[in-house]
Each structure stands twice: as structure tokens, then as C-alpha cells.
Amino acid sequence: MKRLLITLSCALGALTASAQSTPPDDALYQALGGTPGLTKLMDDFVPRLTADPRIAEFFKETKLSELKKQLVDQFCVVSGGSCIYEGETMKNSHAEMKIRKSDFNALVEVLQQSMDQQGIPFTVQNRLLARLAPMHRDIVNTR
Ligand code: HEM
Incomplete structure (x- = not known):
């Protein structure tokens, strides 16, 4: 029993240590240029959304x-940033x-255009x- 307790407490200790020492995975956030990179991306993306004839209508009353x-x-x-x-x-x-x-796909296409424009690598x-x-499950609501 004592042995089991020691083993358990070691395992717990190791888990806690790894939880403390493992940095959050912000690799994608960094690859996108962090908050400055994302801000530049949205500076391009939002006007593109409102200019795309397929979906512009959705944004006509939105505070951009x-x-x-x-x-x-x-x-x-x-993307894993600490915001x-x-x-x-x-x-x-x-x-x-x-x-x-089709609206969702159009928005994704516009986002791809913006990412290309920012020189964000394909990967x-x-x-x-x-x-x-996966967000399409919550956003697409009409057939
Ligand atoms: C992955 C896809 C999408 C993401 C990540 C996304 C994300 C967001 C976010 C974060 C907001 C702000 C929510 C808030 O203010 O609390 C928003 C609002 C909005 N989204 Fe999306 N969205 C997506 C797809 C779409 C699509 C497909 C459309 C329509 C074609 C759309 C139209 C809008 C509009 C019009 C607003 C503003 C609503 C308002 O004026 O309050 N979104 N979206």
C-alpha cells in the first residue's frame, strides 16, 4: 500500500512538474506573426469581406x-496565443x-486571399x- 502511494505521488508530481514546465503551444500564433501579424491580416480581410459580392450584404450593418x-x-x-x-x-x-x-466557403476563400496577400506560407x-x-457546425444554419 505504501509503495502504491509513493508511486501515485511520484506520478502526480511528474504530472504537475510537466504541467508547469511545458510552455503553451503557440507555434501557429507565432507563425502568423503574433498579434501584429493577425492585426495586419484583419486589416486586409475585413475590407475584402465587405467588398466580396457573394457575402458583402451580410456585413452592411456591422461595425467593422x-x-x-x-x-x-x-x-x-x-492559434494558441495568450489573448x-x-x-x-x-x-x-x-x-x-x-x-x-456556400457563404461559409466564400468567407474561407476571402481569408485565403488575405493570407496569400500577407505572404503567409501555405502550410x-x-x-x-x-x-x-469545425466552426461551420455553429455558423452554417441554412440549407
Ligand atoms: C470560420 C468562419 C467564421 C468565423 C471564425 C467568424 C467569426 C466571427 C466573429 C469572431 C464575430 C464577432 C462576434 C462578436 O462580435 O461577438 C463574427 C461576427 C459576424 N460574422 Fe462571422 N465568422 C465566420 C463566418 C461567417 C460567415 C460565413 C458569415 C456570413 C457570410 C459571417 C458573418 C458575420 C457577421 C455579419 C458578423 C457581425 C454581426 C454583427 O454585426 O454583430 N461570419 N464572426
Whole structure:
């Protein structure tokens, strides 16, 4: 019994130590240029969204400076940076709109254009897109 306790406490100790010493995985955030890189990306992305004839209509009443701020924070969190996203959930913030799969794909395409424009490498783009893709479940709400 004593041996089991010692083993358990060693295991716990090792877990705690590794939790303390392992840095958070912010590799993707760093690859995107951190918050300055994400801010530049959104400076390009938000005007592109509002200019794209496929989806511009959605944004006609949106306060774009606020949207940009929320996107920088959200992308920071999603990519592993130590930011705090204070915006709404994806489900709530898109619930009042009728968003189809094709709208979602159009937005992703615009994001790819912006990432190309910023010279973000293809592999980094794909890592970010892989983290965003599952959000379609909460955002696409119309057939
Ligand atoms: C991965 C895809 C998407 C992400 C990560 C995303 C992210 C966000 C975020 C963070 C906000 C701000 C929420 C807040 O202010 O609390 C937002 C708002 C908004 N999103 Fe999205 N979104 C996505 C897809 C879409 C699509 C496909 C559309 C429509 C084509 C869309 C239209 C909007 C609009 C119009 C707003 C502003 C709503 C308002 O004025 O309050 N989004 N989105």
C-alpha cells in the first residue's frame, strides 16, 4: 500500500512538474506573426469581406472596427496565443443571419486571399483553416 502511494505521488508530481514546465503551444500564433501579424491580416480581410459580392450584404450593418477587434482576439486564441476573446459564441453571433455552406466557403476563400496577400506560407494557412473549419457546425444554419 505504501509503495502504491509513493508511486501515485511520484506520478502526480511528474504530472504537475510537466504541467508547469511545458510552455503553451503557440507555434501557429507565432507563425502568423503574433498579434501584429493577425492585426495586419484583419486589416486586409475585413475590407475584402465587405467588398466580396457573394457575402458583402451580410456585413452592411456591422461595425467593422469592432468585428476586426473580435477577429484578432479570436484568431489569437484559436492559434494558441495568450489573448482573451470576449466576443459572442459562434452560434449566437451568427444566429440572426441565414448562412449557407456556400457563404461559409466564400468567407474561407476571402481569408485565403488575405493570407496569400500577407505572404503567409501555405502550410501555416492550412493549419489555421483546419482549426476554423469545425466552426461551420455553429455558423452554417441554412440549407
Ligand atoms: C470560420 C468562419 C467564421 C468565423 C471564425 C467568424 C467569426 C466571427 C466573429 C469572431 C464575430 C464577432 C462576434 C462578436 O462580435 O461577438 C463574427 C461576427 C459576424 N460574422 Fe462571422 N465568422 C465566420 C463566418 C461567417 C460567415 C460565413 C458569415 C456570413 C457570410 C459571417 C458573418 C458575420 C457577421 C455579419 C458578423 C457581425 C454581426 C454583427 O454585426 O454583430 N461570419 N464572426
